[in-house]
Amino acid sequence: MGIKERLSGNEAVAYAMRQINPDVMAAFPITPSTEIPQYFSSYVDNGQVDTEFVAVESEHSAMSACIGAQAAGCRAISATSSCGLCYMTEMLYVAASDRLPITLAVSCRALSGPININNDHSDAMGVRDAGWLMLFAENNQEAYDNYLQAMRIGEAVGLPIMVCQDGFITSHAIENIELVEDDKVKAFVGEYHPEHYLLNKDESIAVGAYATPVYYMECKRLQAQAMLDAKDVIRQVGAQFGEMTGRTYGLVEEYRMEDADEAIVIIGSSAGTAKAAIEELRSQGRKVGLVKIRSFRPFPTEEVVKALTKVKSFAVMDKADSFNGHCGPLYAEVTAALYAQGVHEPKGISYIYGLGGRDVRVESIQHVFDELQEITRTGAVGETYRYLDVRE
Numbered sequence: 001m002g003i004k005e006r007l008s009g010n011e012a013v014a015y016a017m018r019q020i021n022p023d024v025m026a027a028f029p030i031t032p033s034t035e036i037p038q039y040f041s042s043y044v045d046n047g048q049v050d051t052e053f054v055a056v057e058s059e060h061s062a063m064s065a066c067i068g069a070q071a072a073g074c075r076a077i078s079a080t081s082s083c084g085l086c087y088m089t090e091m092l093y094v095a096a097s098d099r100l101p102i103t104l105a106v107s108c109r110a111l112s113g114p115i116n117i118n119n120d121h122s123d124a125m126g127v128r129d130a131g132w133l134m135l136f137a138e139n140n141q142e143a144y145d146n147y148l149q150a151m152r153i154g155e156a157v158g159l160p161i162m163v164c165q166d167g168f169i170t171s172h173a174i175e176n177i178e179l180v181e182d183d184k185v186k187a188f189v190g191e192y193h194p195e196h197y198l199l200n201k202d203e204s205i206a207v208g209a210y211a212t213p214v215y216y217m218e219c220k221r222l223q224a225q226a227m228l229d230a231k232d233v234i235r236q237v238g239a240q241f242g243e244m245t246g247r248t249y250g251l252v253e254e255y256r257m258e259d260a261d262e263a264i265v266i267i268g269s270s271a272g273t274a275k276a277a278i279e280e281l282r283s284q285g286r287k288v289g290l291v292k293i294r295s296f297r298p299f300p301t302e303e304v305v306k307a308l309t310k311v312k313s314f315a316v317m318d319k320a321d322s323f324n325g326h327c328g329p330l331y332a333e334v335t336a337a338l339y340a341q342g343v344h345e346p347k348g349i350s351y352i353y354g355l356g357g358r359d360v361r362v363e364s365i366q367h368v369f370d371e372l373q374e375i376t377r378t379g380a381v382g383e384t385y386r387y388l389d390v391r392e
Helices: 009-020 035-045 059-072 082-097 122-126 140-157 182-189 216-245 270-283 301-308 329-340 362-378
Strands: 003-008 024-027 052-055 076-080 103-108 133-136 161-166 174-179 252-255 262-266 288-293 295-297 313-318 347-352 385-387
Touching: 003 009, 003 140, 009 035, 009 103, 009 140, 009 161, 009 174, 009 182, 024 035, 024 059, 035 052, 035 076, 052 059, 059 076, 059 082, 076 082, 082 122, 082 216, 103 122, 103 140, 133 140, 133 216, 140 161, 140 174, 140 182, 140 216, 182 216, 216 295, 252 270, 252 301, 262 270, 262 301, 262 362, 270 288, 270 362, 288 301, 301 329, 313 329, 313 362, 329 347, 347 362
Parallel strands: 024 052, 024 076, 076 103, 103 161, 133 161, 262 288, 262 313, 313 347, 347 385
Antiparallel strands: 003 174, 133 295, 252 288
């Protein structure tokens, strides 16, 4: 039986960190992730963990310290948000190319400018191609559960991993949550025994060496293969987590998709709002559904294509814009997946929504489904690049 508790998303992630008891945490405060290292530092101070807490002078330094610690053979963690994640960007690429499975908690927040401290996904999407695994949570329970699974996933394939949740919406909101007992967490996560590490006196290695053109592409190809291999690992770890807790995870979650004519594809906490909208529309006889992306990296191509080939039209909801002039980042991934699999139906549209913390209401989601119903009825897509609930 799990432990019933009420925690914010930040508290839940810090609690998971305590249960895992990593070797090193290096962090610099930034809203809305500040509470994670704050809570965790109290565990360090109270002697509840053996972790070396490194209070650095910047987020760039935080990731640099994590790289050094992980390369030495330690489990290293950090937490950040928004511009802090941007400040880490140089070192994010280094961590991935050095194949160091660092675990980073991200409380997603809009990027400046204009200056804004509320939620959207522009920070995480801004580093989506740095080579990190990326898991997104809908609620506090998922933020906690994702964190418990993250280290096993990253360490199995030798890639760093981000555990993302929505700033303030889940990071600060308190929800009922079921925690796993400490002894079960330790057994599930296991100990870290890297094959290669700097402090191994029996093996001389270099980490972060200069890669000439003779080797650079092979390095990147191996990173790409690790990302592909992670799909099966995420499924396996999610299934084993389900055996322990009753909460099984995959790369995506399908909601009311069994007979849906229209569907939306979404990431993060807005999936909860979408589910409420779907239930209301279902009560009116509308056949609508949801595909929630849990794993953005690796991208769940097979699962998304399988889900969307059932429907007549779909909308992809992006809480960030790519400024490419035609869609958001998630829509680009979804349509590329469909095209690569030779699927040119159903018809899809891109919605940019919720930027800078703009409210996403049940009525907002229902409006999207109304637009999809019209596309299904007429076959006319119209403008595919749309902004939701914006004053034009």
